[in-house]
Amino acid sequence: MKISSLRIGLVLAAIGIVAIVIIFDSNQKVISSATIESEETANVNLDLSYSGIGYYKITIPDFDEQTIFVQIEDGIGNVISDKKIQTKMSVNYFNFQSGGKYTIKITNISEKSTNLQVEFGNTGVAAIRIPAIILAVGIMLILFSMYKRLRNYSTAQPEENIS
Secondary structure, eight states: OOOOHHHHHHHHHHHHHHHHHHHHHHSSEEEEEEEEOTTOEEEEEEEEOSSEEEEEEEEOTTOSSOOEEEEEEOTTSOEEEEEEEOSSEEEEEEEEOSOEEEEEEEEEOSSSOEEEEEEEEEOOHHHHHHHHHHHHHHHHHHHHHHHHHHHTOOOOOOOOOOO
16 A cells, blocks of 8 residues: 555644644643723733743633733833733734743723733743644645646646537
8 A cells, every 4th residue: 555645744734733732732821810990900920931932812702892901021020012902812922032930911991891811821932843844844745745636637628619
């Protein structure tokens, strides 16, 4: 039985996707829920190790045009990132240069109280590199296999009606 490059590509792509999901799901993160009144601030802390790319996902389940302001601070109070959010769900990323305590500060700048859910963590981009390469090789094999099949495929042209 001959194994085609399409099957090898599909298997490599599946392995890469599963590995990326497992690594991303097992990284450092904190999930929190809060109700923030108008002009109040909520903080969520996380100890990140090494350096890399962090993320935060903020979801407002009962979104009604609320606006919140988000800041990421390092252990000594330097603002790394800030963003005004006016959507039901927002995912944003930030770079951190060293390990330590990082804080996400969420301020409700709308007129009414806001219920929200916060996920704050590390993407673990260094650990995802190898599975990403495996996924890329799998996709390249799939594309190459499809190209070979389409190149050898010929279609019959309809006969022209000559009157």
